Amino acid sequence: MRRLLAPFRLRALVRRSEIAYTVIAAVIGIVAGGAVVLMQEAVTFMAVLIFDSAGEVSGAESVSPLRALSGPLAGGILLGASYLIGQRWFRRVADPIEANAVTGGKIAVPGSLFISGQTMVSSGFGASVGMEAAYTQAASALASWGGQKLRLRREDLRQLVAAGAGGAIAAAFDAPLTGAFYAFELVLASYTVAALLPVLAAAISATAVTRLVGGHHGLDLYFAGQIPAPSFIPIAVLAVISAVVGILIMRAVSATENTFRKSVLPGWSQPVVGGLCVGLLALATPRVLSSGHGAMDVVFGSNLTLGALVLLFVLKALASVISIGAGFRG
Template identity: 30%
Template sequence: MQRLHNANVLIPSSMTAVTRHPFFRSPRSMLVALSLVIGAGAGLGAVVFRWMIEGLTHLFTGFADYAGQGSVPNPEVPWLGRWFVVLTPVVAGLLYGPLVHRFAREARGHGVPEVMLAVARNGGRIRPQVAVVKALASALCIGGGGSVGREGPIVQIGSALGSSLAQLCRLDERRIKLLVACGAAGGIAATFNAPLAGVFFAMEIILRGWEAESFGMVVLSSVTASVIGRGILGDNPFLTLPAFHVDHLVQYPLFALLGVVAGLVGVAFSRILYAVEDACDWAWRGPEWLRPAVGGVLLGLVLLVMPQMYGVGYPVLGHAVAGGYAIAFLLALLVGKIVACSLTIGIGGSGGVFAPSLFCGAMLGAAFGEIVQTVAPSAGGSVGAYALIGMGAVFAGAARAPITAVVILFELTGEYSIILPLMLGVVLATGVSHLVSRDTVYTRKLLRRGIDIDAEADGRAGPDRPGRLAATIAPLPGSVPDRRDLRSVADRFAGVDGAHLLVVDAEGRAVGWVREHEVEAALRREDAVSTTASRAGAERAVPPACAANG
């Protein structure tokens, strides 16, 4: 066995022999091979993850997808009536709460911010167990009624696979980050059956930049994942959408107005999401592993009132796009999804916010279309057209990823006629989001921890720039004394929402930053009681940049 440099991973000698093969001596050849392997793994992971969700949903409810069934009892326990939905989030929380708390706390929440942080600050390094824990926790959460999406989890699952293989092959940080993006692209591509959307999601949100080599490798991974997903699940989009067409030029100002409103709704979705999480943090005083189960009672009561919020909710979304709901009910579904999704994340659930933003957009757009139909039935156009524009625009307002928003709706419909109105609505939603908010639904989670992943672009201080901190800093909630033993340091991470802790000396001066995964690696090597954060050394507990500046 041979130890991997800077990653604390043991590499089998057989793996080392493989990487010495002449084919792998070319970095580009190795990247091509790994991108294909990661794409295949992400594609299979997306398929298995979908099967897990469907199986657990059937186990909890008696149906493969309960959201479209209405207030019906579980046929396996009919004596509970429709009240069984109050229990399913509690039972699921009792299972995934301890799992996440014990093995991978970064699997809590919607996942994409953790991947963005790993790429921007941690050299793309993601622990291998994250993939397994995230898959199990998210499948249990969604199957048990969590009103979140499967896209965020599969991004984190695919990214963890890409990171693990890259570290196993002893690649540098730039290529580790690239293969993380390959895993994310493959996961999105296989989940949505949308290879282009996978590519642009990875480039626009994960890598946050464009390079020819990166683009090529991400495309290979995305295509591979799509081929595998289509081969197993069939060549069908995850959602059947109506034909799209623009009947009158007067519709373009209406699409523009919808884009503006959708941008505001996207920002509101992000703000409410984190406001509810703050409220849950303030209210909860018990152990973190028990939080999803206790909070599951509140989520169950929401599902009792509005069972359409159970799980991802694609059947409800499809029915709304087809014009099957009245205006008042569409608005109720919009508010209900924001509340149910925010509560799921707030109580410690695991799942994505991509699909909920599309759901909210569809409800908003369909309601807007119904209003237009009432006012101008001859010139308004179809309700489905507005629902589609709303889907892309609300996501763009929340995530500020306009290219991804346009591409994914284009792939779902397969109609070129959607491009012009969709671009109009999406760009206006993105612009409104920029005007009223400096963050997105993904970056806001990091900014709340004091982490600005854009800091390098403008020179602001961040976790990798402790030398720019003030000379004296009072101990913060996210700080730890430099003489604290490693076991206590590891326990300290349980009380903070972040992957870093500020290390301070006896006088309260900042001496560096310690990262959770580095503390865990040190615990595997050292005496957890006698070794302190200081004795662990800069090369073990504090990043080299911190050691140099501290």
């Protein structure tokens, strides 16, 4: 059976015209923005059903102990079952970074959507993981599919995949430049003039979609010009401290993964154990659940003591380490 391809004239136009190629990248950004909005709404709907929360569960004032404990546990059971299904129906699926480095931007769409679904289940049921992996996986896979139908050259396909992933990050954080830097730094791993326009077009169009359809959902931060010059020194120190803490957390995740891998627990049961542990932590505070964006809004809007902030940070970091180390997607 002959593969379904885009019309010949369209393929030829995109291959020889930078303007047409940039328009295609902008369309990919629109698709990425729409995908982000749909997944956000789906996770919010799950939070309403599972935790009786009006928005993201980490921003809820309170969650009943039964829901806080059973939500992550049920998510672990579902995720464990999904791994059994995935072993049979889906081969290992590359993320956009690996795909661009190894396969020239070719990503399997069915497997990517399956992984995105696993991430939605993980976050929706309260595991302490973010949704960014789902956003970038789905958007870059759709970009790869479209690029292959257009029979783009290898480098053009890699750029389109980077544009899709960058558009997803831009839409998720309501920050076009953040998405563009993500595409260049991580997915392409280089800065090229040829990729500048398509990546920016995707990032801007994706952000426009989320603002028009999903409304503004990014954090309101200071503009750099409003910060006094002497404040830049403590900000730089804070950046270094944050980087060190981030490295320590990532190493803790690796150690937790190795611990689970060496244990006698079968792979499908590990998310169940992880979900139970996260549920127990959620009995202390619901702020540890899900991605934590809702908790950030609450913390920034309240005057918590230093001790309360440190405790919340430790519990959230521990919940994230357990969630990812136990096999939750995010």
